[in-house]
Amino acid sequence: MTGMLMDLYGPPMGNLVRGSGVYLFDEEGRRYLDFLSGIAVTSLGHNHPVIHEAVVSQLTRVWHTSNFFTTPSSLRAAERIGEIAPFADARVFFCNSGAEAIESALKLVRRACPDRPKIATLSGSFHGRTLGALSATMQPKKRQPFEPLLTGFVEVPFNDALAMREITADPEVGAVLFEPILGEAGVLPLEDGFAQALIDAQRDHGVLLVSDEIQTGLCRTGEWLGCSYYGIVPDAFTLAKALGNGVPIGALVAKPELAATMLVGDHGSTFGGNPLATAAAAAVIEFMEQASLRERVRHLGDLALPLLKPLSGVTKVDGRGLMFGLALAAPVAPEVMQEAFSSGLILNAPTPNRLRLLPPLIISEPELKQGIDILGGVLERRFG
Numbered sequence: 001m002t003g004m005l006m007d008l009y010g011p012p013m014g015n016l017v018r019g020s021g022v023y024l025f026d027e028e029g030r031r032y033l034d035f036l037s038g039i040a041v042t043s044l045g046h047n048h049p050v051i052h053e054a055v056v057s058q059l060t061r062v063w064h065t066s067n068f069f070t071t072p073s074s075l076r077a078a079e080r081i082g083e084i085a086p087f088a089d090a091r092v093f094f095c096n097s098g099a100e101a102i103e104s105a106l107k108l109v110r111r112a113c114p115d116r117p118k119i120a121t122l123s124g125s126f127h128g129r130t131l132g133a134l135s136a137t138m139q140p141k142k143r144q145p146f147e148p149l150l151t152g153f154v155e156v157p158f159n160d161a162l163a164m165r166e167i168t169a170d171p172e173v174g175a176v177l178f179e180p181i182l183g184e185a186g187v188l189p190l191e192d193g194f195a196q197a198l199i200d201a202q203r204d205h206g207v208l209l210v211s212d213e214i215q216t217g218l219c220r221t222g223e224w225l226g227c228s229y230y231g232i233v234p235d236a237f238t239l240a241k242a243l244g245n246g247v248p249i250g251a252l253v254a255k256p257e258l259a260a261t262m263l264v265g266d267h268g269s270t271f272g273g274n275p276l277a278t279a280a281a282a283a284v285i286e287f288m289e290q291a292s293l294r295e296r297v298r299h300l301g302d303l304a305l306p307l308l309k310p311l312s313g314v315t316k317v318d319g320r321g322l323m324f325g326l327a328l329a330a331p332v333a334p335e336v337m338q339e340a341f342s343s344g345l346i347l348n349a350p351t352p353n354r355l356r357l358l359p360p361l362i363i364s365e366p367e368l369k370q371g372i373d374i375l376g377g378v379l380e381r382r383f384g
Contacts, residue, residue: 019046054283091259094273098214098240099128101250113174126184168201180226186354187325195230222321313383
């Protein structure tokens with residue numbers, strides 16, 4: 001008798017055994033340039049020495065204490081997050097994943113708005129696969145097998161500013177949960193007018209804005225938070241993915257007056273804020289600040305964009321910083337992804353006609369150009 005993994009992800013593309021910098025290696029020693037970063041997770045690359053040292057150092061101290069106690073690493077990580085938050089005196093709740101961070105955010109806004117229980121979310125949005133997060137996810141294919149889901153969620157057509165204004169004028173709508181760039185939908189940024197409708201809803205109707213920064217946060221777009229590009233100051237935001245650079249961690253970050261609506265015992269997490277994960281999180285943010293990654297990402301994004309636009313079969317390039325969505329002239333993105341992997345490049349096909357590129361933020365200019373050249377060759381063979 002033996003155990004096997006559940007078949008929830010389809011056939012594995014390969015068996016990866018090692019990573020270093022922007023490269024991954026399989027069991028036969030083949031090297032792959034990583035243009036996915038574990039889906040925006042390993043933003044500092046694989047086996048980063050600073051993060052490695054932080055976690056190994058913590059391993060010699062203490063691994064777990066329970067949340068009856070604080071630890072130096074949890075306090076330090078919360079302080080680092082507070083320094084990058086777009087509001088003062090941020091309050092941080094640590095958990096273990098992006099979906100858990102979203103679940104925490106949903107409970108927070110329900111607690112804060114008992115008379116305004118409806119939460120607006122966007123068509124095409126993705127917030128996670130647990131039942132609460134899935135209820136906020138407006139992708140029918142992911143939702144339908146698990147219905148009935150939680151009630152109280154209102155779908156807003158993506159980038160329809162008029163619809164957003166009408167829905168947030170409803171006195172029962174207490175919050176909007178949004179991604180600054182819809183990642184799983186294929187990397188689709190908010191339009192400026194739609195972002196302004198969010199700002200107006202917050203100002204004119206007291207609607208809480210919760211920014212899902214799980215994929216867009218921590219320098220991925222060239223800003224600490226993706227919503228900052230639009231001048232949005234959210235009431236709360238969620239982090240995960242890049243926060244631990246591969247060590248599982250999530251966080252809900254809220255304005256102090258909003259966080260104060262949650263009482264002792266309202267929420268919790270056995271492993272949330274554990275010393276190992278928070279040691280990694282603190283080291284990630286400190287390195288990003290010291291390395292001026294925001295400025296670097298903006299520079300690399302400006303470098304990549306004119307190289308991506310002329311590629312064969314690419315009809316449009318969306319995104320910001322080092323987060324790109326490439327629309328293709330035919331629905332062959334999964335085949336392109338597979339061919340790219342065979343050519344030594346890892347990327348992603350979130351939809352049949354869109355590719356998603358999320359290279360590590362530490363990537364060099366030659367490595368960035370190398371990856372685009374590999375992709376260009378694949379697309380030329382397919383479309384040229």
